[in-house]
Amino acid sequence: MKNRVYNFNAGPAALPLAVLEEVRDDLISYKGEGLSVMEMSHRSKTFDSIIKEAEELAKEVYAIPSGYRMIFMQGGATLQFAALPLNLLGENQSADYINTGSWAKKAIQEAEKLGKNIDVIASSEDQNFNYIPASFSINSDAAYLHITSNNTIFGTQWASYPETGSVPLMCDMSSDIGCRPFDMSNFGIIYAGAQKNMGPSGVTFVIIREDLMEKSPADIPTMTSYKIIGGKESLYNTPPTFGIYILKLVLKWVKDGGGLSKLGETNQTKANLIYNILDAGDFYKGTVEKDSRSIMNVTFRLPSEDLEKTFIAKATEEGMIGLKGHRSVGGIRASIYNAVSLEAVKVLTDFMNEFEKTNG
Ligand SMILES: Cc1ncc(COP(=O)(O)O)c(C=O)c1O
The missing domain is CATH 3.90.1150.10 (Aspartate Aminotransferase, domain 1)
Structure with a gap:
């Protein structure tokens, strides 16, 4: 197709042309309904089937085992930096973090800002983040270990994920989710802003182990609560409907492509x-x-x-x-x-x- 550039943007980033073409074809009148997905109620039957299909496709494409839930949230991965400790790090607990770059650091700073106890058990800052730390020991009583699977700015990526035993592994997968197969059963939670590998900005995709979803304290802001947003199947308030629709098309594109x-x-x-x-x-x-x-x-x-x-x-x-x-x-x-x-x-x-x- 003419007039399309070769897009090497870091995010928002390239979307599959086939997806954009389908969006274009259905933009004015989605499947002949006389309105676009942007204009329909998030409580409509049509949108309900879009969001359900997005979940089903994610489950299938990412091979998510039973016992996990998918949540579409807002606020980008940046809100997850706060949501994670708000939901899962109690006052008398501490969580382990590995610092592999600017985004990992922001996750740490956000948790600290909330007054949470954080132990940075490894860091590659000594060499300007040009490597992934290989040796570290995880505190056995940590509420969780947080890592950033791919460091968008520095160009490093975990080749394999750490064994964490009974400590849940939490991962910011914003810039490499679904870049190759991964085993969700190694993780408690993964989250990703959609705007690199999944769709447009505005949707944050969270996959969470069901038992962890139940732990959200009642007094945290509603929009950060896994229990509330997940419990309402991502429809507590108006979700980013158009973004979820495109995300669904991207997942279908991944599936159809093998x-x-x-x-x-x-x-x-x-x-x-x-x-x-x-x-x-x-x-x-x-x-x-x-x-x-x-x-x-x-x-x-x-x-x-x-x-x-x-x-x-x-x-x-x-x-x-x-x-x-x-x-x-x-x-x-x-x-x-x-x-x-x-x-x-x-x-x-x-x-x-x-x-x-x-x-x-
Ligand atoms: C690895 C990683 N985490 C977090 C973020 C921040 O994401 P958001 O802009 O969705 O808050 C980015 C953005 O580029 C990122 O690459």
């Missing part, structure tokens, strides 16, 4: 294409340790900041956008989420090779 194992293979292939260039010479330098590399956000530097500026400008001219590293770290970041095609990544790697030839 599910998470197929996506995982493609994502690995996409990432390898870029990492192979970083490893092949000295012009491009990856910023993170090899065993901690993300398959979602590939971060690297060029020999100078001037060359980085030229790289970004030339890439933009050739229809590739969103390659500028996060403002706090600089450099280049290619966000290659699920909806970024192998073709888009090949266009980028061809460009990288060409750019090195002319400027290396």
Whole structure:
């Protein structure tokens, strides 16, 4: 299709073209009903079937075992930084956190702001977050352990998740949910802002073990309460209806495309294409340790900041956008989420090779 850029934005990020086309076709009159999904009641039969289907698809695509519930919340992953300790960290308890970057840090700060007891049991801040800590010991009496599965800004990702025994593992999966198969039974809660791998911004997707959902204290704000929002099947108040609808279409797209194992293979292939260039010479330098590399956000530097500026400008001219590293770290970041095609990544790697030839 003409007039579409190659979108390497970190979030909100690329959506599958097929999904956008379906949304366009149904925008004015959803399935001939004479109104759009944006305009219908969240209590209507039609929306009820949309939200139920979204849940069913999530269950199927992410292989969620029984004993877990899905909740659509609002406030982004950022509200979850507060919701998690509000719901599950009592006054006489402490929770373990691992600090692997800016978002993990914000989760820690938010909990501390609420006066909660936090133990940061490992951190990679000593090396500007260029690795995932390998050794740490979890407090056996911790209310939970919180990790960030993929560090969007620094380009690191947990290759496998820590064994936590009886301590529930809580995970901010905002930037890599469903990038490959994962085993939900290892987790107590996962949460993700939808705007990278699942849909548009405005929806926060939470999967929670049922026993944990029951623990929410009665005196926390309603909109943060897993028990209330989950208990009302995400319909306590007006949910982000249009976002949930698109999220449903994205899940269907994942399913129709072969599910998470197929996506995982493609994502690995996409990432390898870029990492192979970083490893092949000295012009491009990856910023993170090899065993901690993300398959979602590939971060690297060029020999100078001037060359980085030229790289970004030339890439933009050739229809590739969103390659500028996060403002706090600089450099280049290619966000290659699920909806970024192998073709888009090949266009980028061809460009990288060409750019090195002319400027290396
Ligand atoms: C890993 C991670 N966690 C949390 C956030 C914050 O998410 P939100 O903007 O949905 O609050 C982001 C945003 O980029 C992120 O990448």
